[in-house]
Amino acid sequence: MKKHIIIIISIVLGLGACNEDFLNKYPQTSISPEEFFKSEADLELYINGLLSLPGPGQYQADQSSDNLATTGAIEVKTMMTGTPNSQNITGGWGWGRLRNINYFLDNFRKANGTAEALNHFEGLARYYRAMFYFGMVKRFSDVPWYDKTLYPKDEELYKARDPRELVMEKVFEDLDFAATHVREAVPSGTPGKWAVTSFYARVALYEGTYRKYHPELNLEHTAGAILDLAAKTAKKVMDTGKFQIHNSGNPEMDYSRLFTSLNLASNQEVILYNPYDINKDRNSNINNTVFGSFEQSPTRDLIQTYLMKDGSRFTDNPGYDSFGYVQEFEERDPRLKQTMVYPGWVRVPNPGPYIPQLNRNFTGYYQLKGYSNTIDNVAIGSVDFPVYRYAEVLLTYAEALAELGHLTQDDLDASVNLLRRRVGLPDLVLSEANSNPDPFLQSKYPNLAGANRGVILEIRRERRVEFALEGYRYDDLMRWHAGKLLEKIPEGMYFSGLGKYDMTGDGIEDIILIDKDSVIPQDPEKETNELGVRLMYYRAGSVGDNVTVYMRNGVNGGTLVTETNPRQFIEPKYYYRPIPIQHVTLNPNLVQIFGWE
DSSP states (O other): OOOOOOOOOHHHHGGGOOGGGOSOSOOSSOOOHHHHOOSHHHHHHHHHHTOOOOOGGGGGGGGGSTTEEEOSOOHHHHHHHSOOOTTTOOOSOOOHHHHHHHHHHHHGGGSOOOHHHHHHHHHHHHHHHHHHHHHHHHHHSSBOOOOSOOOTTOGGGGOOOBOHHHHHHHHHHHHHHHHHHSOSSOOTTSOOHHHHHHHHHHHHHHHHHHHHHOGGGOOGGGHHHHHHHHHHHHHHHHHTOOOOOOOOSOTTTTTGGGGTOSOOTTOTTEEEEEOOBGGGTBOOOOHHHHSSSSSEEEOHHHHHHSOBTTSOOGGGSTTGGGOOHHHHTTTBOTTTTTTBOOTTOBOTTOSSBOOOOOOTTSOSOOBOTTOOOSSOHHHHTTOOEEEEEHHHHHHHHHHHHHHHTOOOHHHHHTTHHHHHHHTTOOOOOHHHHHHSOOHHHHTTOTTOOSTTHHHHHHHHHHHHHHTTTTTOHHHHHHHTTOGGGGGSOOEEEEEOSSEEEOSSSSSSOOEEEEOTTSOOOOGGGSOBOTTSOBOEEEEEESTTSSSSEEBTTGGGOEEEEOOOOOOOOOTTGGGSOOOOHHHHHHOTTOOOOTTOO
């Protein structure tokens, strides 16, 4: 039986509602601190009301990155194709949640409780505050730091931005306190000591690499100390011996079980999970949005990143860029087939292999991660979501040490190679990686140099593959100063031209591409294959033609084209967002930075 946190703190949630998200209003529901903050039970009630965990929607979050093509109005895509400014980019400047947190921190010590309990609840509140500010810094860089509840007449409401360095120093102070004092034993589905510590390592890796690769901040000299903090914090989690990579010896299934489990409570890789149970009004069903031609589709660039099953590079294969759907899935890292629909995959309840349906503006590839391949609605809606995985801790440790120049083969064996062994890949060898960097990856990260360039590239590959379609990729691109990769318009499957194609891997043709002037026949007149099944017809041509799919070279084939609007990622401006104009008007001390107006 799953343990679920039932949030019944609606009276407290009203504490932070603010007029137009500005910190200038008393709590909508006035509760005297002396009346509410009386016992440890009151503190737990309030803290539970602050609980906020990501869920299966994360399986669609990569739409902002080069992992997915999307037809959605994603902010970064509309920025690159439009004329963004503070009048049309108006999200993110919301402070109500911070007020809820600070209100608690201002008043919780009025309650009767042991020192250990008070420190535990303070630690959780400070963890949530650090999480809030981490999000703000990622979006805006310099932001005002508030560590107390503000009221309408407080002059601090109209303060200027505080420097990023100061804000992140405060964030690390909060996380250090939280990692020290939050209890290890907590209710399932709520953050405990090691979840907090894992997040601490994540933030330190992000900030350390961000400062290293973003010269516009003039903070490169501080990057090393923060990367050292990331490595040491990750190592604390590793040294507990409480977590391990989920590996039952089945490389074709073990990875996918992390994303299809109805109960992650006993999975030793999962440090924190978000529990779902449709029978308790906790529904995780995203089948209708994560699969098919709804909005997003995986990119060919992501598929080309996966290694071969023997550990060699897919992009070292002669002619790899003209491999068709069936060929590019052959003998690959098993995580590929556990992340995307592959030739021969069977969609329940259909008896035969699924044939990908082609459509304009989509790549032809289908996402499998996050999809429940069953018709059992209870099972579909009751899949737990892994919030923090031990895999991330291991990759944080390896990347931080590599960036510092301290990585050894023993470190790789204790981190990255545990992930590779789960799926049967050969170990990553430090000397080999550095002596022979991957040209395909080097072209993506031209700002990467030094003796450890090769192994850093391979760790970045592992990160992209291990966390593909889980919402990590955009943040990684931002911290690595790799926003220019988003300028490339996502591409899809490769077809050599018009004609018939096998899409299931059985050697029998399933679809036929015809030219724009041909007429798709009625079903009785359609050609059938050796199995007696009608071929699926698609009219193919160039962008602008009256066809079903666009190919790069029109009737002469090429990759499927998803869109044509040119993209421009302006550096460093687009690594940040403007403060919405209405808030600058309310507070003239807020000044736009990095060229935003």
